[in-house]
Amino acid sequence: MxxxxxxxxxxxxxxxxxxxxxxxxxxxxxxxxxxxxxxxxxxxxxxxxxxxxxxxxxxxxxxxxxxxxxxxxxxxxxxxxxxxxxxxxxxxxxxxxxxxxxxxxxxxxxxxxxxxxxxxxxxxxxxxxxxxxxxxxxxxxxxxxxxxxxxxxxxxxxxxxxxxxxxxxxxxxxxxxxxxxxxxxxxxxxxxxxxxxxxxxSKWTFGKLLNYGADGLISFNNKPLRAAVYLGLLLLAVASLYAAWIVGSAVVNGVDTPGYVTLIVIITALAGVQMVMVGVIGEYIGRIYYEVKRRxxxxxxxxxxxxxxxxxxxxx
The missing domain is CATH 3.90.550.10 (Spore Coat Polysaccharide Biosynthesis Protein SpsA; Chain A)
Incomplete structure (x- = not known):
């Protein structure tokens, strides 16, 4: 042998x-x-x-x-x-x-x-x-x-x-x-x-280990993409409940001006979630890009x- x-x-x-x-x-x-x-x-x-x-x-x-x-x-x-x-x-x-x-x-x-x-x-x-x-x-x-x-x-x-x-x-x-x-x-x-x-x-710096770990996470599943769908549905449900609460409060107590701080926090949080999800999708698209070039x-x-x-x- x-x-x-x-x-x-x-x-x-x-x-x-x-x-x-x-x-x-x-x-x-x-x-x-x-x-x-x-x-x-x-x-x-x-x-x-x-x-x-x-x-x-x-x-x-x-x-x-x-x-x-x-x-x-x-x-x-x-x-x-x-x-x-x-x-x-x-x-x-x-x-x-x-x-x-x-x-x-x-x-x-x-x-x-x-x-x-x-x-x-x-x-x-x-x-x-x-x-x-x-x-x-x-x-x-x-x-x-x-x-x-x-x-x-x-x-x-x-x-x-x-x-x-x-x-x-x-x-x-x-x-x-x-x-x-x-x-x-x-x-x-x-x-x-x-x-x-x-x-x-060692050639393995913290940054390289971090990237290697991300490769392992993304290379063998599409669960992050599925998580993006579930997170979007969850945010939609929360937003719907919040809207229903606002409408109900306006009907019962009259129209009240929403808090400025609350509005800014919600917008910032949603923007952050969107950027993370775009990044996850971008990772998968980037891998497809390298695969189709067949270098x-x-x-x-x-x-x-x-x-x-x-x-x-x-x-x-």
């Missing part, structure tokens, strides 16, 4: 050589052939140079370099396209995904699981981050059409048929955590303690690999 290890990279020059040493050491214990597919996501440092050096010394190394930074979602998609293994392991290059777990993943895959998912514990995280994550997953699982699990990310093994299923989903706005859950297939999850990042700082998910600047589908054609 051929195992493909897919590694998205962005400005990882400080750690990429060390990561490769670790993953090669673990691969030697598997008893299977391995290939290593590194995807350089438009790095501004020497990451690509180091990947080319690795490819020159290790024939199992494949590298794919983008023309610019397209994001981790595009990098994972490229890695899956260029991986030709019977099973594909996706992991980060910063050693926060321990290479020592690859062997366990392969063993669980051999038991018939198409997805072997590594779930990191929250041990050591700040209390505020733990509470925020719990609240987010509790909310999102009430809304989205798939189940998302706290602590489960991209670190996983996919069988060939599971990887092909993910590749068949050609949508431009990708939320891989949801796509992995959507394709299904027999899966198993195990926990691990998240390792400390050895070099550099490629990424552009390859240089590579020493052949996409898996092209490889099958060449063999024939």
């Amino acid at each position: 051929l195992i493909s290890v897919v590694v998205p990279c962005y400005n990882e020059e400080a750690v990429i050589a060390r990561f490769h040493d670790h993953v090669v050491k673990e691969a030697a214990l598997l008893g299977h052939e391995c290939e290593f597919v590194y995807v350089d996501d438009g790095s501004a440092d020497r990451t690509l140079f180091l990947l080319k050096e690795l490819a020159a010394t290790d024939p199992r190394v494949r590298y794919v370099s983008f023309s610019r930074n397209f994001g981790k979602e595009a990098a994972m998609l490229a890695g899956l396209r260029y991986a030709s293994g019977d099973a594909v392991v996706i992991m980060d290059a910063d050693l926060q995904h321990p290479p020592e777990l690859i062997g366990r993943m392969v063993q669980l895959h051999a038991q018939g699981h198409d997805q072997v998912i590594a779930k990191r514990t929250r041990d050591g995280d700040r209390v505020t981050r733990v509470l925020t994550a719990r609240a987010y997953y509790r909310l999102i699982n009430r809304l989205v059409d798939v189940e998302l699990v706290d602590g489960v990310g991209d670190f996983r093994l996919l069988s060939r048929r599971a990887a092909d299923a993910v590749l068949s989903l050609a949508e431009y706005n990708r939320f891989s955590k949801g796509l992995f859950a959507w394709v299904g297939f027999p899966s198993v999850t195990f926990e691990y303690e998240n390792a400390v990042r050895e070099e550099g700082r 490629p998910h990424f552009l390859v600047q240089s590579t020493n690999a052949v996409p898996a589908d092209r490889l099958e054609e060449l063999v024939r």
Whole structure:
């Protein structure tokens, strides 16, 4: 069996050589052939140079370099396209995904699981981050059409048929955590303690995490649009009751001039609600806009690999 290890990279020059040493050491214990597919996501440092050096010394190394930074979602998609293994392991290059777990993943895959998912514990995280994550997953699982699990990310093994299923989903706005859950297939999850990042700082700023969370909320349901309809009906009902109360009060007590403050508050509140709803609708329309243009998910600047589908054609 051929195992493909897919590694998205962005400005990882400080750690990429060390990561490769670790993953090669673990691969030697598997008893299977391995290939290593590194995807350089438009790095501004020497990451690509180091990947080319690795490819020159290790024939199992494949590298794919983008023309610019397209994001981790595009990098994972490229890695899956260029991986030709019977099973594909996706992991980060910063050693926060321990290479020592690859062997366990392969063993669980051999038991018939198409997805072997590594779930990191929250041990050591700040209390505020733990509470925020719990609240987010509790909310999102009430809304989205798939189940998302706290602590489960991209670190996983996919069988060939599971990887092909993910590749068949050609949508431009990708939320891989949801796509992995959507394709299904027999899966198993195990926990691990998240390792400390050895070099550099995380690329995930608060703003990026916020946008990523919004992507997850919008990508797998239309409930915000349905909520806009229900909220509109609720406001209409409240306005009708208020109008009936005003008319009734005028009939019983005579005409009274409505309060200026009340009027301003109502107008401001309704304007705010309308802007929020327009923003929600705009998010969906924007996604449709990107989908219909059918632009490629990424552009390859240089590579020493052949996409898996092209490889099958060449063999024939």
